[in-house]
Amino acid sequence: MLIASLRGFRILGVLPLLFASAPAGADEPLSVEILRIDPRPSEITYTLTGTIEAVDDYPASFRDGGRIIEVAVETGDALERDDVIARVDATEAGARLRSAEAALQAAEAALVQARQARDRAANLLDEGNGTQSDLDAAVQAFLSARSERDQATARRAVARRAAEDTVLRAIEPAIVIRRSAEPGQVVPAGQAVVTLANRGPRDAVFQVPDIPELDAFLGSDVRLSPLDGGRGCDATVTELAPVVSGNGTVQAKVRIEGEAAGRFSIGQPVVGVVTLGRPTALVVPWTALTATADGPAVWTVDAEDNRVRLAPVKIDGYSDSGIRIAGGLSEGAAVVGAGSQYLFPGREVQPLEVTK
Template identity: 30%
Template structure:
């Protein structure tokens, strides 16, 4: 019996020794749903519909009313400064100018006579042949004639200007953007005949929503994409923002300046999109609420997967105000990091994971582990 017990003991020892020669089986990587933090540098650009407009658009009109007898240009024509655009019937203004010129001639004749009489009266009073009061009366008559002549001269100039106002000329170089009157139409003073788009530059006019107006400032860089040239984006800057919202649409009108080279590539009235990089809360790095954990020290943290080793590492972060499904990360992670979005409470520091996306597909290529020397 003693020999039997010794034999059994030896077998047990041998079995234990044999088991002790093999290490514990390696732990399989735990599948982990990973995502990139949303927003930040990878946030989508906000797009706003716009229209190409001239930087200076001037409504052109006659200073006087009358019958429009001739149009010299039409919409789309290029004009030069001083070029004749339209003509009113000059009949009445020509007659008024002639009448004013005749009144000026009569007033100047009276002034010439009064000047001669004053010269003679001056000699007579010096010789004491007339009284001083008679000379003073003649001096007053001369000043009155002089004033009449000045008034007639001013009236003749006004009449001459009125006659010139029957011709509408371009105040600067540009393009006729629109026409609002036809030949034969009786127009009033100040009624728009043409709209002139000056050659001084081109803007893109957009409307900004009132809930984001504080995110925009003058000089902010943007990108402009023409509707007929998709994919080609021109540089621009915000040049002007309206101080008040439109009472109907509740949006703020803004103008985007296009530099010289970009302005040459656009035409008036073209449709465009203006892309602006988000800078508000939607542009912050954000992670799902399920990714937020507590580390060993009780601090707020997230699990970050090393793309080279596929190991999960806890990283302390500073969070902003919690949302319904995610939370902004103020610091601690970058937009390129892979964050464990679910199951973080089951991980431990340095644990190997198998990163997958929402469709259970691998998102990172495996990297062979380096063997220790």
């Protein structure tokens, strides 16, 4: 949504009056509002509506997948590090872990026996009651048992990790911005269960019409306020999309840093007010505008004989307070405002009240 307003319009002619009826004598000067038009700097204010989005978000998923038995969070929940997000059925993973632990215990027992056999073979050889081949065989059996123990240790670590991975936990303080799975659902490895956003900066995202002042938005100050009321903040437009979308708008992002970011929640609708300076321009009131067969025009007053003529104009923009003129009028021109509906070419006029 876009609302535009112009400021900086200064009337240098006379104050307007309302006319109830046309004057009776066309040969007498008609009292009208006359405005001296000088170029004035102006501003244009845009009021935009948008939403709060996370600067950084990422999916949270199970390493091995499985059937979900619990999802412990809802959209909008704030999480601390290690908070439980969801669980999958741990029956199979628990069984693998118990089997791996039993295999490790057996491998450790075999290693103890192999070590004892090696030491015994070495002692017998030293006493002259054993042979080198017996020692070599005992050493080979010990090395094999140690290798089996190491492999069993690694298998137990994998099984333990798989058992731990049946519980999905937050890796940092975060906010849940989307929940994508429900209890009873079977999810493959890597499928998002929830989407998280960190608690850092926020972006207010707006769709801005593709207007001539678009480039001036980048770096402009914006006053942000929640759409439903509440404490707002001042921020800056940090990004403009390089392309125009299919609906004729351009995405603009306003970065919210620090403590102010905590005032806005992800997905919250917000209002942004941007005021941009515009180049100096001639501005006439709405009462001055009339039209010819060729387009818009205004009545100008000849300074020598106070008679009026129609001057075609080119319009640059509209607002509640006036009309920006892009061409057709010169600086200092005298233009008729209120009362212009009673004029015809050559009609003599006089000001209602002269303003110095």
